[in-house]
Amino acid sequence: MEPQVRVPVAPGAAFALPPKLEGLRRLAYNLWWSWHPRARTLFSRIDAGAWARYRNPVPVLQGSVNWSQLLDNAAFMAEYEHLLAEFDAYMANGADHWFSRHHGDQLGGPIAYFCAEYGFHESLGIYSGGLGVLAGDHMKTASDMALPLVGVGLMYRRGFFRQTIDADGHQEHAYPDYELSRLPILRVLDGVGQPLTVTVPLPRRDLAAAVWLAQVGRVPVLLLDTDVPDNDDSDRPITHILYVRGREMRLHQELVLGVGGVRALRILGLDPAVWHLNEGHSAFLLAERARELVAAGTPLDRALDTVRRDSVFTIHTPVSAGNERFDADLVRRVAGPLLDGDGRPGTGGVPVDRVLQLGMGVEGDPGQFDMTAFSLRLTHGANAVSILHGHTANSTWSGVAPSEILGLTNGVHTPTWVGQPMRDALERYTNADLDAMDDQPPAKRFWDRIDQLPTQDLWEAHQRQKLELAIFARGRLRSQFARHGESPAALEELEEVLDPGVLTIGFARRFATYKRASLLFSDQDRLARLLWNEERPVQVVFAGKAHPADRPGQGVIQDIFGKSRSPQLRGRVFILEDYDIRIARFLVQGVDVWLNNPRRPLEASGTSGMKAAANGVLNVSVLDGWWDEGWTGDNGWAIGGRDTNPDEGAQDWADAQDLYRILEDELVPAYYERDAGGLPDRWAQLMRNSIASTIWRFSTTRMLHEYVERLYLPAAAAGSGPIKEPAASGATSG
Numbered sequence: 113m114e115p116q117v118r119v120p121v122a123p124g125a126a127f128a129l130p131p132k133l134e135g136l137r138r139l140a141y142n143l144w145w146s147w148h149p150r151a152r153t154l155f156s157r158i159d160a161g162a163w164a165r166y167r168n169p170v171p172v173l174q175g176s177v178n179w180s181q182l183l184d185n186a187a188f189m190a191e192y193e194h195l196l197a198e199f200d201a202y203m204a205n206g207a208d209h210w211f212s213r214h215h216g217d218q219l220g221g222p223i224a225y226f227c228a229e230y231g232f233h234e235s236l237g238i239y240s241g242g243l244g245v246l247a248g249d250h251m252k253t254a255s256d257m258a259l260p261l262v263g264v265g266l267m268y269r270r271g272f273f274r275q276t277i278d279a280d281g282h283q284e285h286a287y288p289d290y291e292l293s294r295l296p297i298l299r300v301l302d303g304v305g306q307p308l309t310v311t312v313p314l315p316r317r318d319l320a321a322a323v324w325l326a327q328v329g330r331v332p333v334l335l336l337d338t339d340v341p342d343n344d345d346s347d348r349p350i351t352h353i354l355y356v357r358g359r360e361m362r363l364h365q366e367l368v369l370g371v372g373g374v375r376a377l378r379i380l381g382l383d384p385a386v387w388h389l390n391e392g393h394s395a396f397l398l399a400e401r402a403r404e405l406v407a408a409g410t411p412l413d414r415a416l417d418t419v420r421r422d423s424v425f426t427i428h429t430p431v432s433a434g435n436e437r438f439d440a441d442l443v444r445r446v447a448g449p450l451l452d453g454d455g456r457p458g459t460g461g462v463p464v465d466r467v468l469q470l471g472m473g474v475e476g477d478p479g480q481f482d483m484t485a486f487s488l489r490l491t492h493g494a495n496a497v498s499i500l501h502g503h504t505a506n507s508t509w510s511g512v513a514p515s516e517i518l519g520l521t522n523g524v525h526t527p528t529w530v531g532q533p534m535r536d537a538l539e540r541y542t543n544a545d546l547d548a549m550d551d552q553p554p555a556k557r558f559w560d561r562i563d564q565l566p567t568q569d570l571w572e573a574h575q576r577q578k579l580e581l582a583i584f585a586r587g588r589l590r591s592q593f594a595r596h597g598e599s600p601a602a603l604e605e606l607e608e609v610l611d612p613g614v615l616t617i618g619f620a621r622r623f624a625t626y627k628r629a630s631l632l633f634s635d636q637d638r639l640a641r642l643l644w645n646e647e648r649p650v651q652v653v654f655a656g657k658a659h660p661a662d663r664p665g666q667g668v669i670q671d672i673f674g675k676s677r678s679p680q681l682r683g684r685v686f687i688l689e690d691y692d693i694r695i696a697r698f699l700v701q702g703v704d705v706w707l708n709n710p711r712r713p714l715e716a717s718g719t720s721g722m723k724a725a726a727n728g729v730l731n732v733s734v735l736d737g738w739w740d741e742g743w744t745g746d747n748g749w750a751i752g753g754r755d756t757n758p759d760e761g762a763q764d765w766a767d768a769q770d771l772y773r774i775l776e777d778e779l780v781p782a783y784y785e786r787d788a789g790g791l792p793d794r795w796a797q798l799m800r801n802s803i804a805s806t807i808w809r810f811s812t813t814r815m816l817h818e819y820v821e822r823l824y825l826p827a828a829a830a831g832s833g834p835i836k837e838p839a840a841s842g843a844t845s846g
């Protein structure tokens with residue numbers, strides 16, 4: 113199996129480059145730059161203003177650039193040639209990696225990975241949060257590991273909303289309108305060199321979707337877009353908005369993702385050995401594949417069995433409302449003709465009633481089509497995203513899942529998330545290369561050598577990242593409060609906030625009520641005493657969006673915003689607007705402590721804490737999601753225990769008490785303790801423990817090793833093996 117799946121693309125929008133710098137085009141249209149900071153620096157040296165405005169290289173190159181000056185700049189040219197050589201070598205190699213060496217001949221085709229959102233970089237706004245960032249990290253790591261994989265998603269021209277918070281603390285929503293010719297994506301071509309369009313049959317019309325490519329290192333990601341002139345004006349917005357609110361619109365989106373995605377792969381001649389559904393949004397791909405087989409003459413039960421054998425599914429939420437469900441009547445009306453076959457020869461037919469039966473949820477309500485249940489019944493293997501989530505998922509879905517749901521814990525793409533100062537220090541003292549974690553021989557694991565990183569260097573790297581956060585956050589707060597009409601004096605005050613000498617706690621996540629962002633404020637006087645302590649002060653930075661439909665979540669934002677402006681807490685509590693990948697990077701690299709206090713066991717995994725831990729930031733967290741297995745006793749703190757009180761109010765109160773106790777008695781004293789040389793020796797040891805215990809275990813490299821060995825290879829083997837006659841269809845509940 114070739115380590116790289118290739119997809120033909122049209123040239124991008126026309127812009128001229130000097131022949132000697134033509135390689136910049138290659139660099140710009142590959143998101144490799146999103147995890148190689150030196151490549152980003154190179155583009156910012158071409159035009160710092162354009163880079164700051166767009167944060168992506170395409171508009172930088174399209175602008176008016178003084179090329180002759182750059183061609184005469186020997187340092188710039190040397191850096192350009194160095195980076196281009198590094199990039200070309202990266203793209204050309206692959207056969208010498210772990211996957212190729214051990215499993216290269218065990219897959220008969222690529223892995224097709226379907227997800228509704230991807231978070232690669234802040235400039236490509238087709239993600240909302242954790243699921244998308246995980247998918248983005250999965251693609252980057254698959255590229256680093258030279259795994260033959262192709263991603264499929266949607267190109268949301270209006271993305272997810274951008275958040276502002278008004279002077280009363282209300283969340284305001286604005287939808288961007290992306291100019292696609294300025295994004296690092298290119299139009300995919302079909303077999304005869306024409307722009308590729310797929311069609312999805314809907315009642316009374318064929319919906320068209322254009323296919324774009326985001327090239328992520330070696331991994332192509334196909335993005336479908338219905339905003340094309342062939343479609344009715346009322347159909348063009350189908351893929352505009354991520355997690356669009358209207359149920360019927362959402363169903364249309366998910367048909368485009370699942371059905372259109374399969375058709376795009378087919379036209380490109382790709383024949384996946386494994387189909388991975390990351391979350392149930394793409395579940396219609398299973399129905400479409402069964403329909404194809406029936407159209408080719410396979411009996412229905414056998415077609416369903418065939419589809420089941422080489423498909424795998426990742427479930428992402430223990431929260432029942434987080435699972436995608438549609439009214440059965442809506443599915444019947446919108447997807448019925450497509451699934452049943454429309455009577456034309458060769459269109460196949462998977463009776464919609466059979467599909468609905470396979471999608472009956474755990475409540476057994478025939479009026480609802482549950483995408484999670486449907487996915488579980490039609491896949492060969494499934495996983496939850498932490499060990500603890502595996503336990504809850506198996507008890508929730510025991511009547512539905514045909515086999516045990518594995519606990520396969522999430523990770524993060526280390527080169528994306530570890531800050532440059534910390535990375536330099538780590539690599540220098542442990543002789544590590546974070547870009548090549550995949551090939552660390554076990555005997556030489558660099559994380560076992562982290563004790564060799566001296567406190568002085570560790571602390572300096574951390575403090576630099578902390579200063580970068582402070583400078584960034586002051587700028588963001590200044591524009592926020594200028595918009596609110598604060599006085600020049602009040603704006604000037606902001607120059608002094610977030611002193612890097614003060615212990616800083618970060619809390620950034622989606623504002624959903626189960627995450628209990630307000631827990632820290634349970635006893636406000638006690639909190640104020642902690643924050644304003646003269647010798648040992650503490651400050652807290654919040655960030656996060658609430659879904660536009662989540663009024664209670666928006667209420668939490670308003671509550672915290674109000675507290676941050678109250679006389680008692682103002683100057684010690686901050687909330688940053690428009691949480692995105694960029695803010696996440698600053699926060700997980702630049703705070704001292706990462707706070708996470710959801711109601712156990714509702715957080716499936718969480719990944720922001722892993723990003724923080726890899727930077728030497730200490731987690732203080734409820735034993736939920738990844739922290740239930742990540743906490744070692746000396747790499748951070750556990751809030752509460754493993755027993756849950758069914759009385760939510762009582763549990764909240766107990767957790768808040770424990771959080772205050774940890775902060776007052778353990779964490780704050782440990783942070784401010786200094787040795788004779790003025791260094792925080794004890795804290796630095798905790799930081800080293802945090803890095804050493806997480807940097808491999810909660811990396812996407814470790815995660816992908818597990819996906820390959822526990823899910824992808826078994827599914828590929830089952831898919832290519834002899835077909836059992838359909839006893840396996842007994843796995844349906846009907």
Ligand SMILES: *Cc1c(COP(=O)(O)O)cnc(C)c1O
Nearest residue numbers: 241242621692693696718719720
């Ligand atoms: C990592 C990340 C998340 C997910 O973090 P959680 O711990 O699940 O909250 C969400 N949003 C952004 C922008 C991220 O970078």
